[in-house]
Structure formats: C-alpha cells, structure tokens
Amino acid sequence: MLKSLLKLLPGKSSASEKTPDLVFQVSAPTHLEEPDSSVLDVAASLIVVEGLPAPDWRAVGSWVSSISDPAAQAKAWSDAEVAWLAHMQEALGPRYHLAQHEYAVLLSPLEPRVAAATVQFMTKTLSR
Structure with a gap:
C-alpha cells in the first residue's frame, strides 16, 4: 500500500528533498472570521480532553449558519476544521x-x- 502511495509523487525520496507544498506547520488561530459574519472564538470553542483540544461543533455550526453565502459557509467549515487540527498539531508536538x-x-x-x-x-x- 505504501508503495502505491509513493508512486503518486515523482522522483525518489531523499532527506535532501524539499518538503512538498502540501505539507505544512500552521499557527493555531484564536479566532476565525469570514466576510459578512461574526467572529468565531476558536479558543473558547475548544474543550481540552486529556490534553487534546476537542471542538464544540454546535458552536461552530451556529457560526457557520450565520453566514448567508453557501460558498462562504463551506469555506468557514473548512477553516474551522483546519483551525481545530492546528490546535491538535500544537498539542501533539x-x-x-x-x-x-x-x-x-x-x-x-x-x-x-x-x-x-x-x-x-x-x-x-x-x-x-
């Protein structure tokens, strides 16, 4: 399976290769804001369980619902997911x-x- 996955990328793996643009470290945001919407306090919507952040998806859903444009709603969900994962990344090291x-x-x-x-x-x- 791993060999199949590696075939998706050209070239051979080496320690000197540049990190793919798809992989990144990100700073965990404290707030999210979409145009024409209220601000989501990401930090306040996280519950820490055994040292790991867990989002209050109802709060996120309410924030997303306050956005009128469906495309902006989709972007807001995506931004909220990445924000949560950024907090997880920070917690995991x-x-x-x-x-x-x-x-x-x-x-x-x-x-x-x-x-x-x-x-x-x-x-x-x-x-x-």
Whole structure:
C-alpha cells in the first residue's frame, strides 16, 4: 500500500528533498472570521480532553449558519476544521504536521513526502 502511495509523487525520496507544498506547520488561530459574519472564538470553542483540544461543533455550526453565502459557509467549515487540527498539531508536538490537498486534510507524524502522497490518495479516492 505504501508503495502505491509513493508512486503518486515523482522522483525518489531523499532527506535532501524539499518538503512538498502540501505539507505544512500552521499557527493555531484564536479566532476565525469570514466576510459578512461574526467572529468565531476558536479558543473558547475548544474543550481540552486529556490534553487534546476537542471542538464544540454546535458552536461552530451556529457560526457557520450565520453566514448567508453557501460558498462562504463551506469555506468557514473548512477553516474551522483546519483551525481545530492546528490546535491538535500544537498539542501533539512538532513531529506532527498538516497535509492538505483539495478537500482532504491529514494531521500526521508521517514523513512529509509520504503525508503528501497519502493526502493526494485520499482526494483521488474521494473523487471516485
């Protein structure tokens, strides 16, 4: 399976390779704001359970519902998901990073090249 995932990326893996653009570290946001909407206090909507942040999805849903444009609502959900994962990344430590490709997001300690291949595979699979 891993070999299949790695085939999605060109070239050979080496320590000197540049990290794929799909894999990144991100600062955990404290607030989210979409045009023409109220501000979501991300930090206040998180509940810490055994050292890990868990979002109050009802609060997030209420915030998203306050946005009138469906495209902006979809972006707001996506932003909220990434914000939560950024807080998870922070809680789990520097070995973890996010990988994102289109609508698939992965929080993982995988080597960046493997994480990028995995998230591309997820997108490809979801689009079938």
